[in-house]
Amino acid sequence: MLIKTARVIPSREITDEPVYLRRREFMRVAGGAAFAAAVAPLVACASEPSAAEPQATGPFAKPQLPLAGYKEKAVATDETLNTFDQITGYNNFYEFGTGKSDPKRYSGSLKTSPWTVKVDGLCNKPADYHLDDLIKPIQLEERIYRLRCVEAWSMVIPWIGVPLNEVIKRAEPTAKAAFVEFTTLLRPSEMPGQNTGSLDWPYVEGLRLDEAMHPLTILAVGLYGKTLMPANGAPIRLVVPWKYGFKSAKSIVRIRFVEKQPKTAWNLATPSEYGFYSNVNPEVDHPRWSQKYERRLPSFFQNHPTQMFNGYSEVASLYAGMDLRRNY
Amino acid sequence: MKAPPYAVLKGLTFTIALVPAARLAYRIYTNDLGVNPAETLQLDTGGWALKFLLITLAISPLRRLSGWNRIIQYRRMLGLFAFFYACLHFLTYIVLDKYFAFGEMVADVAKRPFITAGFVAFVTMIPLAVTSTKGWIRRLGRRWQTLHRLIYVSGVAAAIHFIWKVKVVIGEPVYYAAALGVLLGFRIVWHLRSR
Numbered sequence: 001m002l003i004k005t006a007r008v009i010p011s012r013e014i015t016d017e018p019v020y021l022r023r024r025e026f027m028r029v030a031g032g033a034a035f036a037a038a039v040a041p042l043v044a045c046a047s048e049p050s051a052a053e054p055q056a057t058g059p060f061a062k063p064q065l066p067l068a069g070y071k072e073k074a075v076a077t078d079e080t081l082n083t084f085d086q087i088t089g090y091n092n093f094y095e096f097g098t099g100k101s102d103p104k105r106y107s108g109s110l111k112t113s114p115w116t117v118k119v120d121g122l123c124n125k126p127a128d129y130h131l132d133d134l135i136k137p138i139q140l141e142e143r144i145y146r147l148r149c150v151e152a153w154s155m156v157i158p159w160i161g162v163p164l165n166e167v168i169k170r171a172e173p174t175a176k177a178a179f180v181e182f183t184t185l186l187r188p189s190e191m192p193g194q195n196t197g198s199l200d201w202p203y204v205e206g207l208r209l210d211e212a213m214h215p216l217t218i219l220a221v222g223l224y225g226k227t228l229m230p231a232n233g234a235p236i237r238l239v240v241p242w243k244y245g246f247k248s249a250k251s252i253v254r255i256r257f258v259e260k261q262p263k264t265a266w267n268l269a270t271p272s273e274y275g276f277y278s279n280v281n282p283e284v285d286h287p288r289w290s291q292k293y294e295r296r297l298p299s300f301f302q303n304h305p306t307q308m309f310n311g312y313s314e315v316a317s318l319y320a321g322m323d324l325r326r327n328y
Numbered sequence: 329m330k331a332p333p334y335a336v337l338k339g340l341t342f343t344i345a346l347v348p349a350a351r352l353a354y355r356i357y358t359n360d361l362g363v364n365p366a367e368t369l370q371l372d373t374g375g376w377a378l379k380f381l382l383i384t385l386a387i388s389p390l391r392r393l394s395g396w397n398r399i400i401q402y403r404r405m406l407g408l409f410a411f412f413y414a415c416l417h418f419l420t421y422i423v424l425d426k427y428f429a430f431g432e433m434v435a436d437v438a439k440r441p442f443i444t445a446g447f448v449a450f451v452t453m454i455p456l457a458v459t460s461t462k463g464w465i466r467r468l469g470r471r472w473q474t475l476h477r478l479i480y481v482s483g484v485a486a487a488i489h490f491i492w493k494v495k496v497v498i499g500e501p502v503y504y505a506a507a508l509g510v511l512l513g514f515r516i517v518w519h520l521r522s523r
Contacts, residue, residue, distance in 0.1 A: 090363030098496060100364065151495075153364060198496040269496065288442040288492060290432070300366045303427045 049268070064226040067140060070160050074141035074294055075216070081144065082155040086297060088229045092149065093185065093250055094198050095191040096231070102193070107230035110251070111191045115235050121181070121257035124172035131235055135221055137170075137286035138162040143218055148280045148310045150244035150300060154294045159239050160222030165213040167255070173209065177257035180212040181205075182238055182249040199265050205249035206262030206276065207240065210318055219252070242309040244278045279319070280310035284328050334401070341402055345409045348376045349416070366424040378486050380410035382507055385483055389514040404460050407479070411457040418450050420496035442492040449485035452478045480515070483508050 087264035093103035117134050120126040140160055148154045168180070168327025186202035188194040194201045211217065220239045221228060240247050246266050266274035273287055282292045282305065295302040307316050319327075335361050352372055355361050361368040384407040391399050436443040456476055458464070460506040465472050487508045 027457070086363045098494070098499065100367075101362070153367075194499060198498055266495075273495075288440055290436070295364070295366060297364055300424050301427050302366070302425050 006136065030186060064229060066226050067160055067222045070140035070142055070222070074143055076142075076144040077146065077156060079146070079156045080135075081158055082297060084224050085325045087155060087157055087223060088231050090297070092151075092246065093193075093231060093233065095201075095203065095251070097193045098198055103231035104229075106192050106196045110187075110230040110234070112230060112235040115253075117236065117252060118254045119171045119256075120254070121165070122177040122259060123257045124174060125170065127171075132222075134167065135219075135236075137161055138166045140222070141218075143216075143220075143241075145216075145239060146310050147239075147241070147242035147245055148294060148306065149277065150246060150274070150286060150291075152286075152289060152294050152306075154296050154304065154306075156296075157270050158224055159218065160225070161218040161220035161239065162240070163215055164217045164219050165215065167219060168209075168213060170258070171255075173257045176259050178209055179258050179261055180207050180209055181254075181256040181258050181262035182207075182252050183254035183256070184233075185251045185253045198227070199269055201251060203265045204262060205238065205247055205264050206258075207247070208261075208318075209257075211240070211315075214315060214318065216312055216315065224307050229270040242280055242312040242315045244280060246274070247278050277319075277324070277327050279315075279324065279328075280306060280307060281324055281328070282306040283308075284325055334398070338402065338405070340468040341367070345406070348372070348413070366420065370417065370424065373413050373420060377410055377417050378490060378504055380406055380413055381479070381483050381486055382504065382511065384410055385508070385511040386478065389511060392514075392518075398404060404501035408457060408460060411453045414450050415452055421446075442489065445485045445489035445492060449482045449489055451458070452482040452485065456482075480512060483512070 015211075089104045090096075090100045091103055092100065093107070096103045096106040114130075115131040117129050117131060118126075119129060119134075139160060142158055142160050144156065144158045146154060147157050182205045184203035184205075185191070186194065188201075207217070218239050219236055220233075221236050223229070223232060228237065230251075233248075233252075236252050237250040238248045238252065261276055263275060264274075267276055280291075285291050291306055293302050294304050294306045296304040352369065355368075356365075384403060387399055387403040387406065391397060422433070423426065424437075437447045438444075456478055458470060459472065459475060468475065487501070487505040490504060491497055494501055
């Protein structure tokens, strides 16, 4: 890893000045926040598509666009990266089907522009953001993260995104806000999996506020230097690298601050197997299979030892004193 | 037109039953197993084991319904193909999943119902494969029939294994379980009628 991330961020201190001052690029961040505050009235816009926006019509109407000006390898690893084809051709996104190649196969007609993200709930500055307005004020960073699926396979992925805490700070969550809830797009006409009862739609995920504020948690908008493919959750998705993959909600349309622990999709479907926390943990098995080893794709063998918190030990303090066997 | 000789039909069936294995071998050779090659091998071999198990179980109902008695001559071969694909499937577990960690396999079988079901499905096929020869059929006499009812146990365990494998129970595993239900349903009806 090339940068050091803040070691401890107790949940109630997030927006406090001392924590703020410890950040690496204070000037830039403060400038960004001031900018965001200044343009807040402008970006609070309606969800109607603006006339100037090009309208996508078919599967290949919008090729992936190159992303410029991102900070390379803001967080990195020396592990071998998975290829673009592997990352975009093999994953779970039940909105498009339960098969691993379904997302690539059936996501072609997903319209990701225009895109609005509603930020609301227990915060002082709720707003509906056009995607650009949500992301532009924040410095894009490349984050090369391990991704560990609850099914015991893993990849190494070069995401491009912004720290979620920047977005959260701009919204100014109130003292009552303890959790953040993420909602995925509900559009059965373009997401065939939503016509089946595989899960309760729309897909909802959630984090504790301090987890959401952790510097490792990002909102990803790109992959390998380009905007995300629909199969991977375009145009904007969560990436929480120390949790099993399903916690990282895709194609997000709403970020809501709430007081109580959100009811999340997989936890609702099978509570005994998928807990709210779902931190990567080799000591706590899935009831139906061991989590001790993973298959680092495209390897044939499931012999890669799984690390606690997927190797991101700096998050351990978030769970100090918690029984992680009970809070799986 | 004269019906083709039995040996030709049997040879043809044998060849067709080998196609899934040949196709898989070709995909290994051409490096065309997808992003997760181990999973492809596992799903494919497991799927064919279950399919052949169901085909084998379909022989008796087909014979009764159609009156085509000679179809029974294909049953042993089809059953052995089910065992063949189950062996390949079991091998993927030993090598690709567990990499010969036998201690962990024992623990898996003991505490994970999903693995236990698969293991039961496989192990119950072993005596059936062993006693499939003419010699054993003669030696066991009437008991052979009783022993070979173990295939019902194997089928049920295999269907459950597939259902317990997936995270959300829809699609394929449900269809296979339904097909098995129909095939076993015939046996139940026959049994009730014969009393």
